[in-house]
Amino acid sequence: MPAHPVPEPSRATRPAAPPTLLARLGRSTGRHPLWWVLAWVVAALVSFAVAVGGVTGESLFDRLTSGEPRVPGQSQTAREVIQQVEPSLDTVMLQVDGAPLGDPRALEAAAVATGRITQLAGVVRVRSPLLSPQGLDDPAVRPLLAGGSPDRGRFVTIVDLAGGRADSELAATRTSVEAGLATVVEALPGATGSVGSYHHVIKAITGTIESDLVRGEGIALPLTFLVMVLVFGGFIAAGMPISGAVVSIGGALLSLFAFSHALDLDATVVNIVTLLGLGLSIDYGLLTVSRFREELSVGPGGTPTREQAVVAAERTVATAGRTVLFSGVTVAIALAGLLIFEAEIMRAIGLAGVSVVLVAMVVAVTLVPALAVLGSGRLSRRASRSVEDTGAFSRLAASVQRRPFVVIVGGLVALAALASPTLDMRLTASGTELLPVSAPQRAFFDTLRSDYPALAAPEVTVVARTSDTAAVRTALEPFEAAPGVTDLTVRPLGGEHQLAAFQVEGPPTSNEAQDLVTALSQLRPGFETWVTGQASGQIDFLDSMARGAPWAIGLVVLGTFVLLFLMTGSVVIPLKALLLNVISLGAALGVVVWVFQHGNLEGLLRFTSVGAVESMVPFLVLAFGFGLSMDYELFLLSRIVEEHEAGADNDRAVALGLQRTGRIITSAALLIIIVFAGFIAGDILIIKEMGTALVAAVLIDATIVRMLLVPATMTVLGRWNWWAPGPLRRLHTRYGLRH
Structure with a gap:
């Protein structure tokens, strides 16, 4: 038109x-x-x-924490039971490589140095193959040896620290323990050592x-x-x-x-x-x-x-x-x-x-x-x-207005193609995987999982409220045959509970681990059970988000609709803006899935795919991306409304609005893409994903949506853009926000 x-x-x-x-x-x-x-x-x-x-x-950075998102649910309940009976200890670990474990004199010197650590204030327990009275052949220390044998010259020492103390005392104990662990490595000629802990990961x-x-x-x-x-x-x-x-x-x-x-x-x-x-x-x-x-x-x-x-x-x-x-x-x-x-x-x-x-x-x-x-x-x-009345953007508007239906169909097809990867989106909650593979703490825990599998935390844990250990084992034994399960141990947890630990192949939030959690959650053995672990926490988190999503979406949609109505006096423009924003955000999420879950552009963006997207990213992209998309929508709409109120008809107002804001929107989009690209260059995985998602959202919104679909749909709708029922028109006349 x-x-x-x-x-x-x-x-x-x-x-x-x-x-x-x-x-x-x-x-x-x-x-x-x-x-x-x-x-x-x-x-x-x-x-x-x-x-x-x-x-x-x-400073702010001294007060930050890290970990998987937690919500009320069976996983959190199980954690609280475990914490109440067996309060978690702060742990410092040492991995030693290249140790001369066949040299008795070196072993004796290292054992003496390890023994000194047991005497330090604040140390509860030290687990090391060097402290075994039966030597390195003791079956009890095999989990602490790489491959279960001293032949590789690699072992782990684990130091448990007392909790519930002031941060300064705990920091002093850590410093003393790490100094002691350094003397252990020095006592083993040719050996190298690396220290890791949850505290080190946070740092x-x-x-x-x-x-x-x-x-x-x-x-x-x-x-x-x-x-x-x-x-x-x-x-x-x-x-x-x-x-x-x-x-x-x-x-x-x-x-x-x-x-x-x-x-x-x-x-x-x-x-x-x-x-x-x-x-x-x-x-x-x-x-x-x-x-x-x-x-x-x-x-x-x-x-x-x-x-x-x-x-x-x-x-x-x-x-x-x-x-x-x-x-x-x-x-x-x-x-x-x-x-x-x-x-x-x-x-x-x-x-x-x-x-x-x-x-x-x-x-x-x-x-x-x-x-x-x-x-x-x-x-x-x-x-x-x-800002002139004619120019590149007014000519673009005129071109779009001549073939609005072609533009609408082409734009929607392009957005649907970009959004299609979201159909197989998988979510995860990474721990050390947030760090790049080259980071020392990422390498430390990757090596710990691969070389000392018995020390890895169980992927799925069941807490049972009963004193009958045999009954718990009998109830859970059928699940040992579940896909991916490699081991099951059951032990008492205090006097009133039992703790069952499942080891599962693959990452903690693998399909096998999540399927096992789902099956265990449906178990009714005659006593109360709760399932915990990273996979269980992930399921609880997503269930919690699903419960809150309708209310959150309702709040955002209603608030945005009211605001746009007060600005435009129309009910059509707000509905169209909401619909286009949802479609463009779906396309942005599709880009994230294609890049990070499918592992495309790993070399260019310097990351290693974990085969999934971080669980918080879709929700944050919808919140942040929606806000940024409406940012450009308002830049354009406010000027269109201003021109329409000044007497221009619908098509003229759209052309003038696009001409007078097109340069600003394009410049703003370019600038914000630069901002987000700066964070894509960082090392933390979730920040890379957020930066990529928002770059995609801004790029899609400032081009396909704002420059093409908005003027095309406003041209097709014509005077119906400004329609509102009589009562709402009177409401806008009285309370509407005008220039």
Whole structure:
């Protein structure tokens, strides 16, 4: 359908913006820009000093944890029973390679050094083949020897530390134990040793995340600055969104530090939330600076007066600021959906994400306009009507409007093809697999699993409430024949429970392990049982997420629909936007499955596939990706609505809206892709998956959806885009949000 040549009302004839709250905020920012900038500089310095500098005695990275997500269920119940009867001990392990186990003198010296470790304060038990009175031929020490034999010259020493002590005492004990283990290796000529523990894994993950964060921002910020120099044609304008992004990152880290005192924050939360804050800040800053320059161009040539800069700030915050607030509230609604889930890590990400979005919003409508006013002289040099009514994007809109049905069918087919890999998506919850294969702690535990299988934690564990060990064994023996099961042991767990451990081939969340958990969960042997282990925890987590998903989706859909209705006065546009976003997110998840589960691009992206996608990723992609998709939807829709309210008909409003936001959306998409690509370059697997998913979501949304499907569907629907039932029209007339 061709665009109708309805003339656009000139800016000079448009009515002045009403003195809304945002307009008043913009005027205040314009009149006192230096005070706003100084306030934000102080806030940023304090944020970084507290969250990263450790001025309070510890930094955010000192307070992070790591582990599989946990939710209420039989797996968690079983863990609590085990913990109550046999509190878990902090363990330090030593793997020795190349030891001269046939040299009696070396063995004696190493045994003496190992014996000294047993005398250290805080050490509960030391398990080592060197301490066996019967020597290395003792059957009891075979699990501690690689291959069950001393011939390989490799063995393990395990030191159990007493728990329930102050962190400083535990740290001192670890240091003493590791020093003692080093003397054991020194007593064995030619031997090498490596130390591993859960504590070391946490340090490795948090340390890697910290370095990934620095690396990601080190890649993203300079590249985005260079791109914005090209977009704005100057260093001053380009630096404004970057300055806002840096301040937002400080606020993000400070909010995470605060939440870490109320919640156990998983280490991956930091990069996920910071990534979002950085991307949104750059998007919002780009939109704000572009609109300020456009508003500044209305005045006469030459250096703008102070009042002209103030008016430009007022109009910018009233228009672009309105879009920023709409977008921010929409992203916050999407992240608020995470608060409904039972998993604490999802709630933590939701809370932290909402707080980061709020910081990015406030920065965009205060700090960035204030910087723009201070730099208005430089901005005005290139402000000669930066957005015209015709151009590449209006021509694209006209081309789409000539063949809308072809565009719609082609776009949907492309999205369906991208989404197709999700049909066989498998989920997992990795531990050390989050680290790259080359990481010392990943290598330590990979070697432990392959060379000392008897020491590996059982893939599936059953806790039975009964004192009859024989009855438990009788009930569970049929499951020894289940696919993948290699061993079953049953022992008493205190006086009232029994503990049964199944060893299963393959990874802890393999199909065999999950099938075994499902079968054991249906067992009714006459006494109460609970199944735990990584596979069981994974099943409980997904069941919990499935229970919360309808409520979370309902909250996000309802909140977004209401917000878009208040902005557009239409019920058709919100429904279409929601539908297109769901389809594009499905395509983004398909890309993640194709890359990470199927193992494509392993060399390029530097990862080793675990044959599945991390269990949190789909839910986080739906929350974060939905918010980012609506970000661009609002950039485009707000301008289309603005032109439609100014008198343009449907097709003309779509063409003008696309022309005036196409460059911004394209630039914003390119910048946010750079941001997320910086995190794909990191080493933590889940961060790579999130970065890849969001790059795919932004790329798909800013091209296929926003540039093609949105104008095509709006052309087909015509005046029906703006339809709403009579009662809702009257409601919008009274309460709708307008420019």
